[in-house]
Amino acid sequence: MTTTVMTATARPGTAPAAAPGFEDISRVLADRAPARADLDKPFAPLEAEAHRLLPALAALRHGIGDTPLVPVPSRAGRGRVWLKAEASNTSGSVKSRTAYALLCGAVASAGTPELRLTEYSGGSLAVALAEMCGHLGLDLHLVVPYGVSERLQTALRRQGAQVTVGREGTGFLGSMDEAVRVAEREDRHLLLQHCAAESAAMHREHTGAEIIGQLSGYGVEPVALAAGVGTGGSLAGTALAMAGAWPHCRPVAVFPSEAVYGDERAPDGARRMSGTGGLGHGIRQPLLSAFPEGYFSYTTVAYPQALDAMRHLRREHGISVSGSGAGAWLTASAEVDQGPPGRNAVAVVASRGTIEEWEHAAGI
Known part of the structure; x- marks a missing residue:
């Protein structure tokens, strides 16, 4: 089955002063929106101070990170997509x-x-x-x-x-x-x-650094990084790290077709890739809009496409991924399949998928 991944037309920008009916969150998002420089602040000193104040936090750290990077063929088989498999974190997700x-x-x-x-x-x-x-x-x-x-x-x-x-x-x-x-x-x-710049900072210092170390061990230089976007923290931080190692690696934000970035429509409960999506009323994720226009490419994947890709990856490669992970794989595949054969890209896989997603996948 051929899967088409559509490019969204929304561009980065600032959140409106107040979305109708959602004045409280509009106000707080505007008040606490991070500046671009905030995303570059080091995470390690903040982490050390938190450990000093609450030593039990340090014990939790051991179950987080150092997740595997699993290579699978791209959708058309012209290259490889390396899946950053975040299900091995202690709670089962990124x-x-x-x-x-x-x-x-x-x-x-x-x-x-x-x-x-x-x-x-x-x-x-x-x-x-x-x-x-x-x-x-x-x-x-x-x-x-x-x-x-x-x-x-x-x-x-x-x-x-x-x-x-x-x-x-x-x-x-x-x-x-x-x-x-x-x-x-x-x-x-x-x-x-x-608005949590510390989340992006942790992904920069840990998730991104892990990927760099893992791919460098194989002598691989990726052409793209794809990740489904909820807040954008994992994409923002990981992209910043990987840009330092591979300046030409293109970061791609993956949104559901049902709720694109900066969606002007009112929010609804339509089925979509779990953990992703535009917020509605034109509000844009502050962690992404902190970057200059053009830093990220924006792509959408429809829920049926994601479900089909989930089934394909499990059936053909024995790996269970979330809908957003499947969408990231499709997007990374599009990046490598449109160029010369043998190229590589990275897709962040948030989890193995929810019970509900797999029930929906079984029904298509």
Whole structure:
């Protein structure tokens, strides 16, 4: 089956002053949006300070990172795509890195481990945060989008997290908006993953550095890096690191066709690659819009395409990937297959995929 990957027309920019009906999150995103220089700040000193204040954080570090890089053929077989398989992180996804970075940033900036936290998530980050905060004894209130499975909500509560569900019909943006109100009403620190420069910094110093070391051992020079975008932290940080080693490696942000970058439409609950997507009302991910125009290429993958690619990778190569990982593989494949044979690209694979994604894949 031939899979077409369409290029989105949205361009980087700044978030509107206030999306209608979502004034709270619009205000906070604008107030806390990082500057480009913030993404270059070192993560290691912040991490060391967090470990000093909360030594138990250091124990969590051992289950995060050093994930494998698995080569598979590109879609047309003209080159290779190296899959950065993040499922081997302690919580089963790339969001282990994000959760750890967020907690290090919160503890270090507050100067104390005595924190009451809140955050929004539709899945993997919620799982990682709930596990880590349960281990650390931190008070966590999570806000999930309307329609999130009871299975996930029950799992989060079992870890000791409070769980609130966003308003019906407001999509992921609704959970973000509600998290702002929870933080202000309950005097909690809002982690705000979409503005977390420390997340990009950790990916620069660790995820990107890992890929450089792994590919250099094989003598491989990649022509592209592809990653599905939720916040953009993993793509931004990894791209910064890889640009230092391979200046001509093109970073590509992968969005679902159902919710493109900077989507002007109101948010909805349409099925799409899990953990990815535009937020609606023209809001753009601050971690991406901190970069100059043209730094990233933007590509979209429709959910049925991602599901088909998930099935293909499992059937042909024995590897289970998330929808966003499948979309990244398709995108990286397009980069190598359109050029001379024998080229290489990297795709970040966030996880092995959710139960719901595999149920949908089985039904196509």
